[in-house]
Amino acid sequence: MSGSDRVWLKSMELGGRLGCHQMPERSFFLRGYQFPLCARCTGVLLSSSAACAVYWLYKIPLAAAVLMSLVMLLDWGIQRLGIRESTNPRRLISGLIGGYGFMRRKHSGKIYSLTTFSRYSTMLSCTSSGVL
Numbered sequence: 001m002s003g004s005d006r007v008w009l010k011s012m013e014l015g016g017r018l019g020c021h022q023m024p025e026r027s028f029f030l031r032g033y034q035f036p037l038c039a040r041c042t043g044v045l046l047s048s049s050a051a052c053a054v055y056w057l058y059k060i061p062l063a064a065a066v067l068m069s070l071v072m073l074l075d076w077g078i079q080r081l082g083i084r085e086s087t088n089p090r091r092l093i094s095g096l097i098g099g100y101g102f103m104r105r106k107h108s109g110k111i112y113s114l115t116t117f118s119r120y121s122t123m124l125s126c127t128s129s130g131v132l
Contacts, residue, residue: 004033011036028088039088040072043095044102051103065104072098 015022015036026038035042060068075094079086086094 008033008036015041026088026091028092039091040076040095043092043097044072044099047096047099048103051100051107055104055107059107060101060104062105062108065101065108068097068101069105070098071101 012022012034018037018041020037020041022034022036023038024034026040028035028039028042037045072094075086075090078084
């Protein structure tokens with residue numbers, strides 16, 4: 001087993017521990033290796049990190065953050081109900097939008113216990129300095 005294979009296996013283990021389903025058909029691939037997170041979780045991770053970094057510089061209104069979170073829920077719901085299958089680019093975009101909105105809501109303390117995105121609360125927690 002090559003060094004690249006070992007790194008990939010470790011990253012896949014981490015992605016699984018974070019709660020991602022890691023379905024190959026819902027994941028991106030780079031040089032033959034599957035991303036450790038599905039397209040939607042990749043978007044959530046990237047935008048949540050960005051939200052932590054810029055939160056203190058620019059705060060979007062809470063209502064906008066809620067709407068942003070609903071974009072991801074809507075994409076997931078449409079697919080779950082069988083209305084239309086989502087695509088990986090759409091999953092990534094809805095994850096980027098929803099993850100940013102979710103972290104804005106998390107920073108404001110307006111996360112409610114019944115939120116659909118509660119598993120990301122522990123997965124993507126920011127400190128007050130904006131560092132993951």
